[in-house]
Amino acid sequence: MAAVALRVRDLGKHYLIEPSTSRSHTLKDSLWRAARSALSLRKAARGGRWDLWALRHVSFELEPGTVLGVIGRNGAGKSTLLKILARVTDPSEGEGEFFGRVGALLQVGTGFHHDLSGRDNILLSGAILGMPRAEILRRFDEIVAFAGVEAFLETPVRHYSSGMYMRLAFAVAAHLDSDILLVDEVLAVGDAEFQRRCLGKMDEVARTGRTVVFVSHNLAAVLRLTHRALVLDGGRTALLAPTGEAVAHYLDQHSAAGGERLWPNPEGTHSQAPFAPLALRVRDESGAIVGAVRAHRPFSVEVDYLLRSPVHGFRVGIRFQTTGGDEAFTSFDSDAKADDPPDGVRPPGRFRSRCTVPGGLLNEGHFLFGLQARGWRRGLFTDEHALAIRVEPGGPEGLWTDHRPGPFRPLLAWQVEADDGQEAR
Amino acid sequence: MSRLVGSDPPAGPARILLRPARGWNALRLGELWEYHEVVLVLVWRDIKVRYAQAALGLAWAVLQPVASMIVLSVIFGRLARVPSDGLPYAAFALTGLLPWQLFQNGVQRSSLSLVQNANLLTRVYFPRLSLPLAAVLGTLVDFVIAALVLAGLLAWYDWTPAPERLVWVPALAALAVLNTLGIGLWLSALNVRYRDVQHTLPFLLQLALLASPIAYSANLIPEGGWRTLYGLNPMVGVIQGFRWALLGGPAAGSLLAISAVVGSLLLVSGLYYFRRVEWSFADRL
Numbered sequence: 001m002a003a004v005a006l007r008v009r010d011l012g013k014h015y016l017i018e019p020s021t022s023r024s025h026t027l028k029d030s031l032w033r034a035a036r037s038a039l040s041l042r043k044a045a046r047g048g049r050w051d052l053w054a055l056r057h058v059s060f061e062l063e064p065g066t067v068l069g070v071i072g073r074n075g076a077g078k079s080t081l082l083k084i085l086a087r088v089t090d091p092s093e094g095e096g097e098f099f100g101r102v103g104a105l106l107q108v109g110t111g112f113h114h115d116l117s118g119r120d121n122i123l124l125s126g127a128i129l130g131m132p133r134a135e136i137l138r139r140f141d142e143i144v145a146f147a148g149v150e151a152f153l154e155t156p157v158r159h160y161s162s163g164m165y166m167r168l169a170f171a172v173a174a175h176l177d178s179d180i181l182l183v184d185e186v187l188a189v190g191d192a193e194f195q196r197r198c199l200g201k202m203d204e205v206a207r208t209g210r211t212v213v214f215v216s217h218n219l220a221a222v223l224r225l226t227h228r229a230l231v232l233d234g235g236r237t238a239l240l241a242p243t244g245e246a247v248a249h250y251l252d253q254h255s256a257a258g259g260e261r262l263w264p265n266p267e268g269t270h271s272q273a274p275f276a277p278l279a280l281r282v283r284d285e286s287g288a289i290v291g292a293v294r295a296h297r298p299f300s301v302e303v304d305y306l307l308r309s310p311v312h313g314f315r316v317g318i319r320f321q322t323t324g325g326d327e328a329f330t331s332f333d334s335d336a337k338a339d340d341p342p343d344g345v346r347p348p349g350r351f352r353s354r355c356t357v358p359g360g361l362l363n364e365g366h367f368l369f370g371l372q373a374r375g376w377r378r379g380l381f382t383d384e385h386a387l388a389i390r391v392e393p394g395g396p397e398g399l400w401t402d403h404r405p406g407p408f409r410p411l412l413a414w415q416v417e418a419d420d421g422q423e424a425r
Numbered sequence: 426m427s428r429l430v431g432s433d434p435p436a437g438p439a440r441i442l443l444r445p446a447r448g449w450n451a452l453r454l455g456e457l458w459e460y461h462e463v464v465l466v467l468v469w470r471d472i473k474v475r476y477a478q479a480a481l482g483l484a485w486a487v488l489q490p491v492a493s494m495i496v497l498s499v500i501f502g503r504l505a506r507v508p509s510d511g512l513p514y515a516a517f518a519l520t521g522l523l524p525w526q527l528f529q530n531g532v533q534r535s536s537l538s539l540v541q542n543a544n545l546l547t548r549v550y551f552p553r554l555s556l557p558l559a560a561v562l563g564t565l566v567d568f569v570i571a572a573l574v575l576a577g578l579l580a581w582y583d584w585t586p587a588p589e590r591l592v593w594v595p596a597l598a599a600l601a602v603l604n605t606l607g608i609g610l611w612l613s614a615l616n617v618r619y620r621d622v623q624h625t626l627p628f629l630l631q632l633a634l635l636a637s638p639i640a641y642s643a644n645l646i647p648e649g650g651w652r653t654l655y656g657l658n659p660m661v662g663v664i665q666g667f668r669w670a671l672l673g674g675p676a677a678g679s680l681l682a683i684s685a686v687v688g689s690l691l692l693v694s695g696l697y698y699f700r701r702v703e704w705s706f707a708d709r710l
Contacts, residue, residue: 008443015708083707087443087550090704096443106548115474127466128549 005064005180005211006085010094012056013080013235054080055235058094064179065209069226069243071219071250077235078215082106082184085213100179100211103130107184109169114158118149118168121157125172139175147171166194174201180211199224217385219247219368223323247323251366251388259283259291261387266306274311275373275380278304278350280387282369292390295364295409302354303333303371307346313376314346316353319384320407321368328367328407331355332374360411363404364393450700456552463551467559471534472566486570490526494519501640510642510674513582519575520671521639521664524601527568528660529630531602535560535609536626539617543710553703554696557613561606568598579671590670597666600681600688604659607691610699617709618702638664644675656683659691 055077062068070078083089085096086104111128112121122143126136136143144150147168149160157165183202202225206212216222222229222243229246231238231253239249259282266276283300284290293299303316320328333353371386372379457464476482494515501507502514509517535557539546542556579586616622637660638645646652655661662684665677 011443083547084443086548087441088547089707091443091445093445095445098441098443102441102550104549107544110548111545113470113474115477116470120470120473124466124470127462128545128551130463130549130551133462133466 003063004061004097005066005100006062006096006098006213007060008085008094008096009059011058011081011084011091011096012093013054013077013084013089014092015052015054017050017052053235055084055232058230058232058237060230060237060240062211062213064100064211066228067206067212067214067226069222069229069246070213070215070232071217071222071229071247072232072238075234076232078232079106079184080235081232082182082213082215086182098180101130101177102180102182103176103178104182105129105173105176105184106182108166108173110173112157112165112169115156117154117156118144118160119153121168122172125169126175129173129176130178131176135177143171143175146174163194167197170194170198170201174198174205178210180213181205182213184215185217219250219323219385220321220326223247244323248366251323251368252390259289259387259389272308273380274307274309274375276306276308277371277373277381277383277386278306280304280369280371282387282389290389292392294359295362295391295393296359296411298356298359300354300356301369302352304350304352305373306350307348310345310347311375311380312345313374314380315374317372317374318355319370319372320362321370321384322407323366323368323388326407328362330370330372361408362391363407363409364391365407366390367407446704449697452696452700453552457554457558460551460555464555464559464562467555468563471559471563475563483570486567487574489567490519490522490571490574493522493526497522497640507641508645510644510668512668512672512674516575516578516582516584516672517642517668517674518640519571519578520668521637523568523571523575524597524663524667525634525637525639525660526571527564527598527601528605528663529634530564530567531561531605532608532612532630533626534564535606536612536616537623538609539613539706540620540623540710546710547707553706554610554699557609557699558606560613561602561609564605565602575671584672586671587673590673593666593670597663597670600666600685601660601663603692604663604684604688607659607688607693607695610695611691614695614699614702614706617706633658633660637661642668642674643677643680652680653683656680657687659684659687 058077058081060068070081072078080089082104083106084091086102086106088104088106109125111125113124116124122140123133123136126143127133144153147164147170149164149168152160152164157168160168199221202212202214202221206225212226214222214226226243228241229243229250230240231246231250233253238253239246241249261280263277263279266278279302281289281302281304282291282293283302284293285297285299290299301318303318305316307314315332315334317330317332319330322328333355367389368385369387369389370382370384372383373381476485479485481488497518498515502509502518507514538556538560539553545551546553546556612622612626636655636658643652643655643661643665646655656679662677662680662682665674666681666684668674669677
């Protein structure tokens with residue numbers, strides 16, 4: 001009967017930001033303020049406070065079985081929206097309606113207690129997340145098997161490795177059997193193997209026809225898992241559209257920055273990290289900084305960075321990803337010097353690493369550049385979404401008009417010969 | 426907090442409505458019942474964490490009242506010779522400590538319950554009342570253990586409470602829980618906004634201990650206006666009631682009536698205050 005699983009209208013969340021550093025004021029402060037305003041020693045103190053709408057005028061409607069992705073930069077209101085939907089915090093205006101049981105996964109390990117055993121934590125966390133006890137008991141073995149912690153069920157989870165802890169926590173959450181599931185960035189934690197399992201499980205959930213709202217920075221995951229996506233920008237809805245279109249819009253906003261990503265000046269900060277990125281740029285053949293390149297023309301990518309201390313086996317790499325979530329390739333600045341010893345030392349200082357990507361390699365579409373810096377056997381820095389560019393169709397006019405799947409469209413050396421030996425033409 | 430506004434007819438899925446909650450809100454105790462499994466699992470967690478991890482485990486629940494009883498008996502019973510309504514002082518003190526420690530532990534734990542469970546409040550929805558409620562219910566375990574100790578003591582004195590009075594004990598315990606919960610609701614909600622509460626609480630509980638008839642009898646207070654004023658401390662009637670029911674002490678009728686009225690007022694006002702401010706908990710924690 002219900003053609004709608006979830007409907008929100010004009011949702012908004014307002015905060016009054018107070019300049020004082022402590023958020024929980026003391027009774028004394030309140031008494032003082034009351035006394036002062038009563039005696040009108042000062043105008044009713046609103047001084048120094050300002051309003052912040054973390055979210056405003058957000059409306060959408062989801063049919064049962066829809067998987068909605070929510071994307072946007074940090075501070076765009078993604079988490080606020082999810083917290084309101086999860087009823088953790090209250091909207092300041094607007095309203096929402098759900099039809100069905102709602103489960104919220106805003107954190108891996110909600111309700112876990114470190115002093116309790118794995119078994120106890122399954123019961124505890126399951127109940128707090130909203131699973132009826134009978135259901136937890138029925139699926140207990142399944143949860144334990146999924147987490148792979150059979151041997152440690154009676155061990156307090158504070159003795160678990162972080163990987164085991166994460167697996168168990170996710171296993172409980174993954175078996176939450178609600179009609180509407182709200183998921184926040186849960187996948188951002190854990191190693192690659194764990195993330196792969198989480199994505200697999202999410203895929204499964206999405207296919208069982210449940211309604212899911214999925215907030216993530218991981219565009220690849222959003223593209224893979226969701227049907228529609230909501231792009232938030234400064235707390236407002238920038239676009240609500242089928243996922244491919246929404247992600248393209250989001251990336252256009254990124255590349256509208258002009259093919260350049262600058263990091264705040266690291267000088268003066270007290271960071272001890274050996275690597276600090278300064279800038280990442282895309283330049284066309286003429287050297288201009290561009291957010292879009294033509295598919296058949298070469299372009300270059302350059303990274304400016306600061307090394308604060310000598311690093312063994314230092315290298316900087318760019319990882320190319322399609323917005324379809326596929327890895328295209330990764331290239332390191334050490335590739336060109338394959339003969340150098342891999343553990344040579346790079347001295348401190350400012351550097352620029354740059355490479356040229358040949359024309360006729362990438363297919364048209366959007367690409368994400370991840371920036372990474374590594375030392376000998378250790379990672380120093382990773383930003384999976386450092387920059388995005390658009391590759392526009394190119395080539396001789398009128399020839400490349402069809403869309404071809406895949407990240408690459410290399411220009412191969414084709415030869416066309418008439419085969420006179422067999423069938424005549 | 427956003428609210429759950431009823432459910433569709435049985436066949437349809439539950440309908441949940443979100444909207445800004447400001448001003449005075451309905452108590453929605455029915456929803457608390459829907460979430461009773463969460464309340465129970467929180468009670469179970471508190472007990473398990475408190476006792477399973479302590480070296481002495483459940484022995485603490487015995488040691489606490491027994492040690493207090495011994496100290497009171499030596500100082501007030503033996504040395505100061507405080508009158509105890511003609512009852513053996515040790516039994517007199519332990520009977521007073523029984524509801525008192527329920528009150529003290531319950532107020533203490535429920536006051537901290539919201540702040541200590543901030544990570545739950547900011548991550549998942551359940552009726553926020555569950556937390557102070559679970560904290561108070563958790564102290565019933567200590568209460569039952571202390572009651573067994575008292576039963577042992579009475580057996581040692583070879584004293585059998587009159588059955589027609591003994592049946593009142595559950596009602597008296599319920600009144601103690603009601604008082605505890607009322608104050609716990611107020612303090613837990615206030616503590617989210619004013620952390621002063623948790624710093625001053627040990628001191629306030631100490632004052633309350635002196636203002637309750639634990640070491641002495643309420644009959645020391647002059648009858649009339651003073652005793653009525655004294656009875657505004659809602660634990661006074663409860664404690665005198667326990668002594669009446671278990672030890673055959675003097676009747677506590679009027680004090681009990683004041684306790685019931687004050688306790689009910691505290692509970693109802695606490696519930697409404699809690700519901701009025703609970704929308705702000707997640708933003709303040």
